[in-house]
Amino acid sequence: MVKIMTGGCQCRRVRYSVRIDSDEAYLCHCAMCRHATGGASIAFVSVVLDGVAWQGEPAWYRSSPIAERPFCAACGTPLGFRFAENAERMDLTLGSFDDPHGFRPVHNYATESILPAWQDTSHLPGLRSDENASVVDRWMKSVGKLPE
Template identity: 50%
Template structure:
């Protein structure tokens, strides 16, 4: 078995938190299937496959029966999508990469659900880039709300 890192993550509001033992060779991928697109409201969902036993929840997430064969953990308070698992027959599950506190260590190694890939969104290199911390209108809104943007 590959060495593992213990990583933490959770939803946007912090109600649902997890700790996961992530093997160095964990399979991170982009899922483009229509179910993931609909569940996330996005063109793809970055996921990492893990053993369910390697994921510990501080509070059990809410579960959505997204189909007759699968369930998706999420936070009913803020709506954050946290992953995917088959309802039975496996000890595996996937967590959304962006739900990790530091998702920078994951690199996609494949695409799944290729029949639904929106190719225009695959390579966005060269498009104009705007940093949110340099966008004045956004920073003025945070300031007016008496808050700081999330790090």
């Protein structure tokens, strides 16, 4: 399964196309990824580094002595992770893909740092965005429709 997929940041200033050779993704639970993304964990898709083509170059920051992370300097969207030296692959954030539905989680990484209460939330009640009257009202007044 080799295909080209696209993605990018929230404001669309930074875009990418990438060669995907697998439908596998994983969750990283390390404290550095939690701090970098603001989440309880982050879902990543591992890709071949030379298979990524950027349209609108991301900003990069050295997040540790061994790694760096691309992000959009305009909107702040975290876009991935790569080792700073001798990297052949990098990880792209699952949420930055235009259509992440085809990926499937295959493992957890940095399990020593898992936040147990956030590992399985399937038992919690759910609320759709279009059921939140305040949010619907704000979108309708602002742009006349709900976001996709």
